[in-house]
Amino acid sequence: MIYCFHILVCLCLILFQTTLMPHFSIFNHFYDLLIPFIVYLGIHRSAREGVIFVLLLGMIMDGLSGGLAGIYLSVYFWLWISALQMTQFFRVDNFLFLTFLTAAGIILENLIMLGSEALFKSESLSASITLNDVMCQILWVAFTGPLILFFLSYSQKRIGLWRDNLFSD
Amino acid sequence: MIPKKMLLIVGVIIIFFANIIILAINSQRTSPSYGPSWLALTCIAPFQRTLTGSTRFMQDIWNNYFNLVSTAIENDRLEKKLSRANEINNFCNETRLSNLRLRDLLELKKETPYHFLAAEVISRDPSIWFKTVIIDKGLADGIQKGFPVIIPDGIIGQIIDVSAHYAKVLLIVDRNSSVDALVQKTRARGIIKGGQAGRCLFKYVLRKHDISIGDIVISSGLDGVFPKGLRIGSVSEIIKLNSGIFQTVAITPYVDFERLEEVFVVASLPHPGVDALQ
Missing domain, CATH: 1.20.5 (Single alpha-helices involved in coiled-coils or other helix-helix interfaces)
Known part of the structure; x- marks a missing residue:
């Protein structure tokens, strides 16, 4: 049940990001919507379950994007590992912590993208996005990232309860 | 006995370097038309197409019936x-x-005759770092990697990845894109590369060429991809450094990449896939 929910969420996030958001100019500098989902996998789901989704999502996003093959896989993998480790030191239901974690995810993604451009492109580095774009993304994620995380963890609990009721009957 | 913490650190370091090596290998080769990219296009694109179709339908209703003032x-x-x-x-x-x-x-x-295949844009790149779109035509329609994509306003980009029914187009505003171009008036030649904020850079133009703001830049046809004479954009800024033999020119493309809906894929006549369709 929970796997179906996760697949559905992934699909909705990808479709919203690639198909609907481009129609609205307000979302021109929006962040990668899968980052909160990866953070959620890191802090709420087991490593075995998380790794499957991280690999799958990384490959799908690499396929849909025009970037270097494997770049999204790297971003999601390192973000997931970081979120997994963070849960050992912090309380995961703290709003400030979730805001920090999702914002850190955005910074990590941009740093990896910038690093790959710098390392693997033969031409001189002139990033196609500016610091303003990254700041916009961080502002967006600071307001909406924790909400997505709360929604995901709430839905997970509801589905768990619903499944328990279904099987107890 | 090696402590668990040490093992973890060594593991992370090994994965980190393996990651860099894999990315370095991937950066040196072009992706094949199968594998993860093909899988993503095949699995996700049908949903994107449906959703885009529905969105367009709603937009059309809005534009046609409510926006007639x-x-x-x-x-x-x-x-x-x-x-x-x-x-x-x-x-x-x-x-x-x-x-x-x-x-x-x-x-x-x-002049060689060209054949145009109309396609619809069904989605955009999920990242702001890269500028690509996915169109609803693929190998089955005779499209192959490297085919140029245009609209009447000007050049869009070229096909970089293709699956059975969908293809990925690298836009000319992407940093990784290159188009051999010339200024229509002065015939000064250079390379169009993607720049910032939806603009392009016209690089490697000799300083001796006199270029003015507003000049039209067209494709030269020398890159073997884009037919000669297609409009790209107009000169919006000229950057002449104190030293160096080149000047860099900022170009504003004629195409509004934020509003791309339908495009044409240019296929030359000798292509077997297109011949079969005729």
Whole structure:
């Protein structure tokens, strides 16, 4: 049940990001919507379950994007590992912590993208996005990232309860 | 006995370097038309197509039925514009006919005919770092990697990845894109690369060439991808450094990449896939 929910969420996030958001100019500098989902996998789901989704999502996003093959896989993998480790030191239901974690995810993604451009492109580095774009993304994620995380963890609990009721009957 | 913490640190370091090596290998080769990319296009694109179709339908309803207030004013404006366009069109036809006569006289080779395949844009790149779109035509429609993509306003980009029914287009505003181009007026040659904020950079243009703001930049046809003479954009800024043999020119593309809906994929006649479709 929970796997179906996760697949559905992934699909909705990808479709919203690639198909609907481009129609609205307000979302021109929006962040990668899968980052909160990866953070959620890191802090709420087991490593075995998380790794499957991280690999799958990384490959799908690499396929849909025009970037270097494997770049999204790297971003999601390192973000997931970081979120997994963070849960050992912090309380995961703290709003400030979730805001920090999702914002850190955005910074990590941009740093990896910038690093790959710098390392693997033969031409001189002139990033196609500016610091303003990254700041916009961080502002967006600071307001909406924790909400997505709360929604995901709430839905997970509801589905768990619903499944328990279904099987107890 | 090695402590668990040490093992973890060593593991992370090994994965980190393996990650860099894999990315370095991937950066050196072009992705094949199968594998993760093919899988993503095949699995996700049908959903994107459906959702785009529904969104367009709603937009059409809005535009056609609820947004008619300014239509009369716009109609007047367009009628005036049309009469002016007819005048220019007549002049162009005359020029074309005289061009054909002169080419015959000089016995120049006839220009290669191109075939256009119409396609619809169904999604955009999920990252702001890269500028690509996915279109709803693929191998089954005769599309192959490297085919140029255009609209009447100008050049869009070229196909970089293709699956059975979908293809990925690298836009000319992406940093990884290159188009051999020239200034229509002065014939100064250079390379168009993607720049910032939806603009392009016209690089490797010799300083000696006199370029002014507003000059039209067209494809030169020398890159073997884009046909000669397609409009790209107009000069919006000229950057001449104190030293160096080149000047860098900022170009504003004619195409509004935020509003891309339908595009044409250019396929030359000798292509077998397209021949089979004819």
